[in-house]
Amino acid sequence: MNEAADRIERGHPDGYFVLGDALRGIACIVVVLYHATLGAALHLGGAYAGDPIHSFGAWSFVTLRIGSPTVYVFFALSGYLVGGPWVRSWLGDRPPPRVPRYLARRARRILPAFWLIIAFRLVDKGAYGLTGAQVVGSFLCLQTFFGADHQALMSQGWTVNVEAFFYVTVPLLFLLAAQLRPVASLPRASRRRALVGFLGAWSVAGIALRTQTEPAGPLGHSVIALGWAFAPGMVAAAYETELKALLPGRQAFGRAVGLGMIGAAIAAEALVVGFQIDDGKLASEVAHFACGAGFVGGALVYEWSGVRIPRTFDNPVVHALGRWSYGIYLLHLTVGQHILQDASPTLGPHKLLAELTFGMVFGTMLIAAAMWRLWEEPWLDGRLPWRPKPAAAAA
Secondary structure: OOHHHHOHHHOOOOOOOHHHHHHHHHHHHHHHHHHHHHHHHHHHOHHHHHOHHHOOOHHHHHHHHHHHHHHHHHHHHHHHHOOHHHHHHHOOOOOOOOHHHHHHHHHHHHHHHHHHHHHHHHHHHOOOOOOHHHHHHHHOOOHHHHOHHHOHHHHHHHHHHHHHHHHHHHHHHHHHHHOOHHHHOOOHHHHHHHHHHHHHHHHHHHHHHHHHOOOOOOOOOOOOOOHHHHHHHHHHHHOHHHHHHHHHHHHHHHHHHHHHHHHHHHHHHHHHHHHOOOOOOHHHHHHHHHHHHHHHHHHHHHHHOOOOOOHHHOOHHHHHHHHHHHHHHHHHHHHHHHHHHHOOOOOOHHHHHHHHHHHHHHHHHHHHHHHHHHHHHHHHOOOOOOOOOOOOOOO
16 A cells, blocks of 8 residues: 555555554544553552453443453554555566565654653663563564563554564565465466465464463464464455456445454454453464454455445545654553542542543543654654655746
């Protein structure tokens, strides 16, 4: 996806996933609500910290269970947005991305903001007991190898680590596959079947690995174990050309299928909430897979059918939220820590939760908006943040 497509004021170029911004923004807010509720419970201590799920009634019962499967929407989105160009080149629909340019763009997208927040947290709170090697490893997206007990510097950063490894793994896999002459010379349909078969095998192996090891451990948080989380987006890219040609002529059918897939994802979320299916076992992994595949696949099918996207999900505010979502994701725990640090000890539990939630949602948005404009966007445009953008040439 062209970086310019991240900006609503530049329009919607062909191939732009309009609903992707809505998915990113909604998923990000759900994660913030999860951490706000958990943070309030842990700050209060006692019975609240001992049983966070029931600490604030129905609110905590839902938010502390819905956050985990929602994270996998980000992975499915990356499977489509980042893995998609490689899938299309494998099928012969487009030339392959140029590896140096691809890697440079991926690095500019995730590393500057990631490094900025880690550096701030080091200055603000210290190294959280990490060794020098572990601090360096955190900057290099290696913190998942430390284990769950050594990720306090950027506890939500494990997803960034997995994403970074996926960014490197994808071109390697397709470049190696291109060297397999018998496979690379197959007709397009056969190459797609081979790709889908490989993604299926990767997913089964990953789920098996996750169920046999600690889900939050180094193996459980590896790209090997989480290939199934990216697979839905890559499979969608594999069938994109045919579906874009077929679905506009069957709008009602495409709309129904898309909404049905989204409904299945909502049902998976409901099962996680109702039955606490979040233990790293088979049912948990299937529910997480259904969440990512249903939301992303359903949104794509809905969009490809050519029906009008509701303005609720296609407006400047939603697209701005999508642009800021990465910054929100990286920043919100730091913002929450400072709110709790300055919170009045006389606040009641529910007032503390309300203050923390409001501050983490809206305070983080404001900071993330500034970080996007002053830091993330300049890096994406390939210029140093402190250098002004070149003036456009006169017509």
